[in-house]
Amino acid sequence: MLRVTFLGTGGSLPTPERNPAAIMVNREGELMLFDCGEGAQQQMMRAKTGMKALTSIFITHFHADHILGIPGLIQTMSFHGRTEVLKIYGPHHVHEFVRILSALGYYKLRFEIDAIDLEAGDIVKRDGYSIQAIKTEHSVPCIGYALIEDERTGRFDREKAIELGVPPGPLFSKLHNGEPVEINGRTIMPGEVVGKPRPGRKIVYSGDTRPCKGILEASRNADLLIHDATLANDQQEWAQESMHSTAEEAAHIAKEANVSRLILTHISSRYSDNAEPLLKEAKQVFENVTVAKDLMETEVMFREHADS
Numbered sequence: 222m223l224r225v226t227f228l229g230t231g232g233s234l235p236t237p238e239r240n241p242a243a244i245m246v247n248r249e250g251e252l253m254l255f256d257c258g259e260g261a262q263q264q265m266m267r268a269k270t271g272m273k274a275l276t277s278i279f280i281t282h283f284h285a286d287h288i289l290g291i292p293g294l295i296q297t298m299s300f301h302g303r304t305e306v307l308k309i310y311g312p313h314h315v316h317e318f319v320r321i322l323s324a325l326g327y328y329k330l331r332f333e334i335d336a337i338d339l340e341a342g343d344i345v346k347r348d349g350y351s352i353q354a355i356k357t358e359h360s361v362p363c364i365g366y367a368l369i370e371d372e373r374t375g376r377f378d379r380e381k382a383i384e385l386g387v388p389p390g391p392l393f394s395k396l397h398n399g400e401p402v403e404i405n406g407r408t409i410m411p412g413e414v415v416g417k418p419r420p421g422r423k424i425v426y427s428g429d430t431r432p433c434k435g436i437l438e439a440s441r442n443a444d445l446l447i448h449d450a451t452l453a454n455d456q457q458e459w460a461q462e463s464m465h466s467t468a469e470e471a472a473h474i475a476k477e478a479n480v481s482r483l484i485l486t487h488i489s490s491r492y493s494d495n496a497e498p499l500l501k502e503a504k505q506v507f508e509n510v511t512v513a514k515d516l517m518e519t520e521v522m523f524r525e526h527a528d529s
Contacts, residue, residue: 223248223370223422223521225445228264230486230513232451232465233286235259236493239515241286242486244426244447245270246368248350254278254294255366255426261290262297268516272298279352280311281428282363283318292322299330308335310345310352312362339364341435350421356435357428360464365428367439370421373523374398382414422521425480429487431461432470440478444521448474450485450512453498468499472506481524486513 224247231239241258245265252275254261265272275298281287295307309315319336339345341356341364355365377397379389386404387393395402396411403409423443427436430449440446451465460467466474468485475483485503488496496512503510511519 222250223424225424225447225484225519225521226268226270227484227486227513227515227517228261228268228270229256229258229290230488230515230517231258231286231493232449232487232489233284234490235286236490238493239488239490240264241289242281243290244486246424247274248368250274251276253352253368256281256287256428257290257294258286259289259293262294264516265294268518272301273303275307276305277308277310279366280309280315280318281357281365281426282312282359282361283314284361284429287429288318292325295322295330295334299332303332306333306335308337310337310339310354312364313338313340315339353439355425355427355439356433357430358433358435358464359429359431363428363430365430365436365439366426367443368422368424370423372418372421375416375418378414378416382409385409385413387414420524422523424521427466427471429465431464432466432474437474437478440474440480443478443480444524445482445484445519446471446475446478446480447484447486447513449487450499450503451487451489453492454502456489468503468512469506472503472510475507475510481509482519483507483510484513484519485510488512 226245228243229240242256243258243261244255246253316336339354343354345352350370353367357363357365392402424445425440425443427448448471449466450468450471452460500512
């Protein structure tokens with residue numbers, strides 16, 4: 222399972238329809254939070270994502286609408302009896318941010334917070350996947366993130382294995398795990414019965430950014446690109462000045478990167494109750510696009526081939 226829940230999809234300011242930025246990813250039961258705008262813990266309750274399995278928070282930058290939910294969230298988890306370490310990743314100064322939280326009284330938490338500074342190009346390696354920090358272009362130091370799963374083993378051809386004389390059972394597993402086996406004096410190689418490696422899934426989250434090379438390159442053939450689409454094209458000048466993207470610009474990134482799906486987020490309050498202008502202009506460039514709504518969920522499925 223790889224499920225994305227949009228806890229907050231607004232840009233800069235909360236509105237009745239949209240909370241500030243917060244995106245929850247559930248990968249095989251492990252929860253990761255990308256940005257944590259104010260009220261994130263209430264949105265987690267509404268979406269029923271749970272909190273106990275939250276291992277990490279990945280901050281894109283230190284604008285208030287991306288971090289103000291963290292104090293309330295960690296206090297809520299402490300009240301709920303959490304004892305496991307929580308890792309908070311982010312650009313330079315994340316250590317100072319966590320130190321300030323402690324200075325404000327959060328030192329009485331029942332669990333430790335491990336702060337980890339990241340720079341563009343850094344990779345956080347986990348079991349079966351990695352998180353890559355991406356260079357972006359915003360008004361303050363900012364990084365995006367790519368969740369990239371490891372390649373999966375190719376499909377096992379049971380009929381071919383039996384045809385080669387391999388009996389069903391443990392030898393099947395050995396071959397599928399890349400180990401040759403010997404049958405009647407002949408060595409059967411894994412490549413004879415195991416197909417080509419299959420891609421894992423890839424999700425890219427831009428954070429706040431102008432269209433940039435870093436996100437474009439990281440998004441190549443991604444299953445899902447979640448991109449800043451704060452404004453429509455008639456606000457192009459303000460998008461450039463505030464270092465955000467328009468919906469059309471996000472769509473051009475998705476098209477050039479050949480992503481499977483684009484979801485637009487960080488929606489300006491001027492479109493909070495009607496994002497149709499953003500959707501319309503993005504669809505003129507890239508068809509498989511959605512404007513995120515608070516509490517929207519989507520599943521990211523496996524592909525059989527890298528280009529499928």
